[in-house]
Amino acid sequence: MEEAVERQLAVIRLGTAEIVPEEELVKKIRRSIRENKPLVVKLGVDPSGSDLTLGHTVVLNKMRQLQELGHRIQLLIGDFTGMVGDPTGKSETRKQLTREEVLSNAKSYADQAFKVLDPEKTEILYNSQWLAPMSFEDVVKLTSTLTVARMLEREDFHKRFTGNLPISLHEFLYPLMQGYDSVAMKADIELGGTDQKFNLLMGRMLQKEFGQEQQVAIMMPILEGLDGVQKMSKSLGNYIGINEGPNEQYGKTMSIPDELMVKYFELVTDVPIEELAMIKSGLAEQTLHPRDAKMRLAREIVTRYHGIDAAKAAEEHFKTVFQQGAIPDDVPEVQLAEGTLWVVKLLTETGLCPSNGEARRMVQQGGVKINGEKIDDAETQIKLENGMILQVGKRKFAKVILQ
């Protein structure tokens, strides 16, 4: 019995940033085994749409592990909060979503999440189910459970408050709604990033308020993006998307800072602990070239989302294109009419540069090549040829197709 508990704990602890409180988790697991009753695990999902990044998969990974341990995993789609318009993005108010948008976003989220989770064993819930019917009286009652000072403990609010930045009153309601979700779901465990700490604890607080057993908060570290400093996010553009092509995923992985490699291995791959230890020591003793370790990482990531063959192909592609400076074979094609075109115009027409000024600059800075020849005069006229390869910077290519 205790052995089984320990085994579960070991899996859960792997890569986890914090478990609050761990003793309660032990108790819950023990009871779950004794009564053969799986724990309810909650993961809140923001239906603001678009594509998942590797950052999102950190938590999903942990969900899957819990799933494999036999617990009940519930994905909670925040459709209600989504329709109201979540203001958490400090700088700009998010646009409000229609019912249809929310549902289609939720579906696309689930499709993506199922690349990590087992769809057969995953339940999907919507918080509009219990939030929408609440009366104003209910809301007032809910808000009376905590004070402004308590709210301001949340880092985000605190920072804005002390920094004289605006906080809208309704923003205070979001942690409450999220916390109330836990009450409605009778969650045993809620998973989230460390940035969700406040909200996860809010769930505990409200459950207590409602006379329920409190959930355990399990927090995963935040995965830094390609820049190695800021949280991986779509809006910062420093992300690897799980829907991205093999070549993109591979290349982007290669560009993460070395220091992040191990963390990536731990949080977004299935590389076994023993092997991970070898990689770590290899890097420390310099018997393993960081580049090779990173290539392994890139391979692992691409394999997960595209399969082993695609991963190998992406690696080949990477080697030829970037290590040897060759031109990739999957260059996007651009249709153009036959004739002669001013370079600057050519670059903007093909979408390689956003404006003439930008294109001009690229040329002047020596970042433009046509068929491998550097163009250094912004006034150059180009005779278009079928199959002509345009290159801007290191990564942007286009192939000319004459109509």
Place this chain on the structure above:
RNA sequence: GGAGGGAUACCAAAGUGGCCAAAUGGGGCGGACUGUAAAUCCGUUGGCUUCGCCUUCGAAGGUUCGAAUCCUUCUCCCUCCA
């Protein structure tokens, strides 16, 4: 409800009548060096077929030969008091 402070480019922050397409820093982009890493160095960072022209300093009007800078109204934010 009262009093005061503020809004400048991607962000932060100078500029208070012409020398301002707007200092400086960060970020971004390009180049060199590399392992498409980091660090470093150089360049660049409104638009336009660009030694010139056009549109920008919260919004709209006005004063002036000339406004980011002065005046009026409006919008938004912040602080203190009640």
